[in-house]
Amino acid sequence: MSKETPQAIRGTQDIFGPDAEAFGFVVETFERVRKLYRFRRVEMPVFEKTSVFSRSLGETTDVVSKEMYSFEDRGGESLTLRPEFTAGLARAFLTNGWQQHAPLKIATHGALFRYERPQKGRYRQFHQIDAEVIGAGEPHADVELLVMADQLLKELGIANGVTLQLNTLGDAASREAWRAALIEYFIAHKHELSEDSQDRLERNPLRILDSKDPRDKPFTADAPKIDQFLSIEAQDFFAKVTDGLDAAGVAWTRAPALVRGLDYYRHTAFEFVTDRLGAQGTVLGGGRYDGLMEALGGAATPAVGWAAGIERLAMLVADAREVKEPAADVAIVPMGAAAEAACIGLAATLRRSGLAVEMGFRGNMKKRMSRANESGARFALIVGDDELAAGEATVKNLGTGDQARLPLHAIPAHISA
Numbered sequence: 001m002s003k004e005t006p007q008a009i010r011g012t013q014d015i016f017g018p019d020a021e022a023f024g025f026v027v028e029t030f031e032r033v034r035k036l037y038r039f040r041r042v043e044m045p046v047f048e049k050t051s052v053f054s055r056s057l058g059e060t061t062d063v064v065s066k067e068m069y070s071f072e073d074r075g076g077e078s079l080t081l082r083p084e085f086t087a088g089l090a091r092a093f094l095t096n097g098w099q100q101h102a103p104l105k106i107a108t109h110g111a112l113f114r115y116e117r118p119q120k121g122r123y124r125q126f127h128q129i130d131a132e133v134i135g136a137g138e139p140h141a142d143v144e145l146l147v148m149a150d151q152l153l154k155e156l157g158i159a160n161g162v163t164l165q166l167n168t169l170g171d172a173a174s175r176e177a178w179r180a181a182l183i184e185y186f187i188a189h190k191h192e193l194s195e196d197s198q199d200r201l202e203r204n205p206l207r208i209l210d211s212k213d214p215r216d217k218p219f220t221a222d223a224p225k226i227d228q229f230l231s232i233e234a235q236d237f238f239a240k241v242t243d244g245l246d247a248a249g250v251a252w253t254r255a256p257a258l259v260r261g262l263d264y265y266r267h268t269a270f271e272f273v274t275d276r277l278g279a280q281g282t283v284l285g286g287g288r289y290d291g292l293m294e295a296l297g298g299a300a301t302p303a304v305g306w307a308a309g310i311e312r313l314a315m316l317v318a319d320a321r322e323v324k325e326p327a328a329d330v331a332i333v334p335m336g337a338a339a340e341a342a343c344i345g346l347a348a349t350l351r352r353s354g355l356a357v358e359m360g361f362r363g364n365m366k367k368r369m370s371r372a373n374e375s376g377a378r379f380a381l382i383v384g385d386d387e388l389a390a391g392e393a394t395v396k397n398l399g400t401g402d403q404a405r406l407p408l409h410a411i412p413a414h415i416s417a
Helices: 018-036 050-057 062-067 086-095 139-156 172-187 195-203 205-210 232-248 310-320 337-352 365-374 385-390 408-416
Strands: 047-049 070-072 078-081 104-113 125-134 163-168 266-273 282-288 303-309 330-334 379-383 392-397 403-407
Touching: 018 104, 018 125, 018 139, 018 310, 047 050, 047 086, 050 078, 050 086, 086 104, 086 125, 086 303, 125 139, 125 310, 139 232, 139 266, 139 282, 139 303, 139 310, 163 232, 172 195, 172 205, 195 205, 232 266, 266 303, 282 310, 303 310, 330 337, 330 365, 337 379, 337 385, 337 408, 365 379, 379 385, 385 392, 392 408, 403 408
Parallel strands: 330 379
Antiparallel strands: 047 078, 070 078, 104 125, 125 303, 163 266, 266 282, 282 303, 379 392, 392 403
16 A cells, blocks of 8 residues: 655745745845845744734734644643744843843744735745844935945846835824824724724724725725824924935835834835736735834833845846856766766866866766766866876867867866866
C-alpha cells in the first residue's frame, strides 16, 4: 500500500526559480537601502506572548479576533505566531533597554502569519520588510522613512504607477474630536450602513471611512474630514512632513479617507498604492504610532514605521523585468575520474576567488557541455588526462568558441579579465 504524500498547507507557498530570485532581489535591495539610511538590523522571535498582540492591536480587531495563530505551550502560556512586526519591536524596545539608543532606527524582514482567505498576493504565511524609528517625535523622522521607502521602490524598478497617498490623523486631541464627530454623523445613518460598519461605529468609527462595501460609500463621502478638527500644532506637523517630501523630490497626493483605526496612531498615515495588483493595491504602508508604548506598559514614546509585503513587491519586480536565476561565470567539464577528483579543488579555488562555478555530478562530455551552455557561463574549463598531467585546463569561450590551454593558476585572472 503506497503512502500518500502530504500536501502544502493552504495559504503557504514553496518559492523556487525566478520567483525566488525576485523575492531575494527585494530583500537584497532593502538591505542595501536601509544601510544607506543607517537603519540598524534586528532579528525578532517568530512568536510572542499573545498579550503583546492583543494589547497592541486591540482585542476587537479582525487580526486579534479572527486571524491570529495562537496556541498554548506545554507550560500553559498562550503564545502567538507574529501577525506583524511593530508590536514585537515595541516589546523588544521596552524589555531590552533599547531606550538608551533612542532615537532608534531599526529594520527587519521575515515571515508573518495570519489566518485569512488566501488570494493573489495574500498568504497565511507571508513575508514583510519593516522599518521603524522609535523615540523620535519630530516630523523629520516621518520624512526620512517616506524618502527611504520611495528610494526603495525606485531601486526595485517598480516606482512607475505607484502613488504615495498621505494623510494626517492629527494629535490626540484632534483625533478625539474627529472621532466624536464621526460617531455623531454615522449614528444618523446607522441602519443604512453595512453590518461591519455598524459593528465598528462605537468602537472604531475611523475604520468605516476605508470600508469597501458599496452600502457605505454614499455616507463616507460626506463624513466629517479631519482638517475641520486639526489643532494648530497638528497642522504645523503635517506641513513640515509635506514640505520635507517636496524638498526631497518625493511626489505625494492627499488622501483624506486614509485612516488607521487604532487609538495610538497619530499624525502621519500613508500608503504607496498601485492598480497593478488587483484588489490588493497597497504596496507599502505605515504611519506614526505615538501611543503604542503606553499600551504595552511603557513610558510615552513617539514612533513611526512602515512595512511592505515581499511577495507583492516581488510580483511587481517580475512584471517590470525578466527575472532569471544568476548565470555561472565558468563551467568545469572534467574528463575521467582522476580529472573529476582534481577539479573539485579547482572549483573550490575559483569560488574562493569570487567566481560562480557550475560543475555537474555526472554525465559524459556531451551532457556536461550541454549543462555548461545552459548555465549561462562565459567559459568552460575542460580537464582531461593530458591537461591534468600538465597542470593545465582547456579554457573555451562559450560565446566566441575560441579556446586555449592555460596553467591552472592563471585561470582565475584570465576569466576575471
